[in-house]
Amino acid sequence: MDLTQNEKKLLMALGPLGSADPSHLAERLSVPEEAAIQYAHLLQDRGLAIVERNVVKHYVLTDEGRNYARHGLPERQLLENFGESIPMVELTRHPLAKIGIGQMRKKGWIVIRDGMVEKTGKSGPGDDEAALQDPSEGKKGIADLLKRGLLQETEEVSYRIALTPEGTALAAQGVEIREETGTLSRDQIISGGWKELKLRRYNVEKLPRRIYPGKIHPYQRLIEEMRQILLQMGFTEIYGGIVQSAFWNFDALFQPQDHPAREMQDTFYLGEQLCLPPVFEKVRDMHLHGGTTSSTGWGGTWSEQKASQCVLRTHSTSLTIRHLADHPDPPVKAFSISRVYRREAIDPTHLPEFEQLEGIVMDEGVNFSHLLGFLKEFYTRMGFAGVRFRPGYFPYTEPSVEPEVYVPALGWVEMGGAGIFREEVTAPLGLEHPVLAWGLGVSRIAMLRLGLTDLRLLYRSDIEWVRDTPSILPEQIPGGD
């Protein structure tokens, strides 16, 4: 049996006595009385001692009770106030009538007949009146007085600690009491003194204090995971400015200038203007009449002023298209994960800024089947069980496709968009080969992964949530299935 140091001390103190008060034991052990009782309970749990708990009740008169003890209960005072009978009307005028009349009837001291109150003659002193004079435990009448609020009850608890036969035997046999050591000192370690020490044992069932590590935000981890997948698939990372000209954000992507997405309600415009790059004339011609391709263009007019307005990038395609303009020779495999901006009011699933992932492949001979292949590979690496494809529509791709991934709890979930850049997009930039492109909202995946229903939590962090979200989720182990 592994007794703690304190239990041993208590056992040995009790040994010669058999039983004792905690105060006496506390003195012997030089600990507070509560500590002695606590150790005794531990010994009791091991069957070595019995802790006897005695409760003595004390009664004290309340102010009201003290008053009645001196002058008699209201009903007694009232009874002595009239002869054999009295009209009810008259009696009720007495200040004690309110309590007194009811009690007198209840105790059978009076009857009320035809408006007259008559004494019954059965009005000897009751148990309650006796208890009122001497309120000690066990007296009849105490309960009534407690109910009437004339007495207050207090409990006095006392303990008596006694050894069981097992305890007596163990004490007689004796236990070794050695000082326990909490923290090992440097001296004890290097001198070998530790060999003589008794190290204090800790209870592993008691949870430790909670501490929190420094950590990368769970959303940033997810972004990092996607970066790693795309880097492993041989993609070059793109980084670029938040501010873009409408030219690169819209016109270079063949978004007509009167497209609803370009309106002020949907896009954050800025007061700044930027010079158009030399390629703008080819882009303009493409909008107006299809340039030198088989396209008809959008017709209408095209304004240089509209194209030079600055916007907060509405999609990361504004970065990929510039990357292509700067790198027109194949092959190009590039990606970016960037924050993009939409003029939307905030609610649980809509934010004015969020991360978008975008990947492009430009090479001789790449085609629609390859696009589907890249999508399938990426989503499979992201841990989705199934990927399927539906026709989609995006203004700057043709053909366009909407990938869906299978999520066991939800079924098929739409997961971004993809397509091959239209020739109207690639031709003005001098790109001679097809460009496969896909994009997706990163927060969509974050919601699925982290079980979120409110996107705002990602950006307006509740520190507690970041502290409590594990750094590693099982499906995140690289190379795992």
Add this chain to the structure above:
Amino acid sequence: MAIITLPYRYLERLTGIDRELIISRLPMLGSDIERIEEDHVDVEFFPNRPDLFSVEGVARALRGFLGKETGLPEYRVNPSGIKFTVDPQLAAIRPFLGSAVIRGVSFDEEAILSVMGLQEALHWAVGRGRSKVAIGIHDLDTVTPPFHYNASERTRKFVPLDYDEELTMEEVLEQHPKGRMYSHIVNNFPRFPLIVDDLGRVLSFPPIINGELTRVTTETRNILLDTTGTDERAVRTAVTIICTAMAESGATIESVEIEGVRWPDLSPSVRYVRTDECNRLLGTGLSPGEMAALLQKMRYGAAPAKEGMVRVEVPCYRSDIMHDWDLFEDVAIAYGYEQFAAGISPTFAIGKPHPVNSIGSLVRQVITGFGFIEVIPFTLSNGEVMFTRMQRPVPDDVLMILHPITEDHTLLRTDLLPLLLEICQLNRHRELPQRIFCVGDVVRGVETSQKAAWMSIHPAADFTEAYAHADAICRELALPFTVRESEDPSFIDGRRGDILVNGKPAGVFGEIHPAVLNAFELEHSVAAMELDLRALPGYPGSPGTP
């Protein structure tokens, strides 16, 4: 988005195909099913396919896609003998007019709702909220041809739809619900567009409202269509889509002569496309015959032509066909997206991270090593948080949003530290100490760059903690730095330092000023630091320039 209601009974009657098959195949034609109800299904079609914004249009496409009736749908147009004049003064206001007569319609309430639904969807997708195109539908038998499209005095009176008294056109813009909604389109013009019959009675005040006179009811048998706008191609698209949808429902179409030109023209346009180009784009191995058959399923007229070409007749309502690749996408849809072998291209390239993001990752690693938790605040912020509470002056080159949605988001952040303090404010009731950090973009002028910042809040946070961490972090980042006393008003005088790299300021650290703590409702002292990552060795030139 255009959500079209498709009643099963009508759709089944038009297609001869049962609803289960239709619902299961619709997504593969290019649509999102929004709701499946007892008697109808609501479907969202893409904005490039306004020809699918009616039950009749969807039925036409489904008959082809599901093999019931393939190839080009042909529409006859007989002359009606009705003429329309156009006032030359409209050239600067709303120059283009399209029209047609539609005879033998049989409207019930549902059919009227369906036509109005198509009209509204076209106003949205093709008409850009009626500014580019507006459509009017009139009971032809209430008016007397020829008709006149005029630029009218703004004080001309007529009874607008849903009213029983005359209003001037100006009053219509001020009082009628539609007038208030669309007045911005015409209000700046000295005269207003107006369509009248030969007796001078008003059919319509485009693009605002029709007259009550020509209201379409269940009794209406013959329709006059007017379509006005600022873009001729868009006007033509709207006219052909409405006419062909009505023809699909059993009506006959007759032409109207507008200034000598016959409207509508419902004949197809012709394109020659290359089979090998299509196969190259899609990764397929189709023969010209196979390709033509697939195009016929999508309701094109298509036949193999010489030298691997396919001759394609594009129906007049397919306004989205701008380029050969648009046809190739339809080949892919007819082929079935689920039939494609998804294989990765052999394109060889070596993955390469961007140095800005590599630096960001390293900085995150270093700062988490000191026990800080990362947060990712918005980049949109406001002057109150960014400058006022920080006791800092507003820099000249802060980037303001022109039309913010809320007072919270009026500018792009120039610093990260204010946002960390704001996040701590939100987390006041959480356990201390709180040690948080952020690495991310900031914007000055039009230029984006990256900063890193951390802060630590607890009763014993002080300058010593700030300096020790700043020093350690800079050493870990291999920054060749020196420190001098700072004058940053966000920090306590005598408890603040500037970090200099090559003699230039690159960061600041210290103990946050109690007035700043008060402004963020924080009750304990804060040690903090912010660092411009452009000072780091290896940070590239100017990757964030637009």
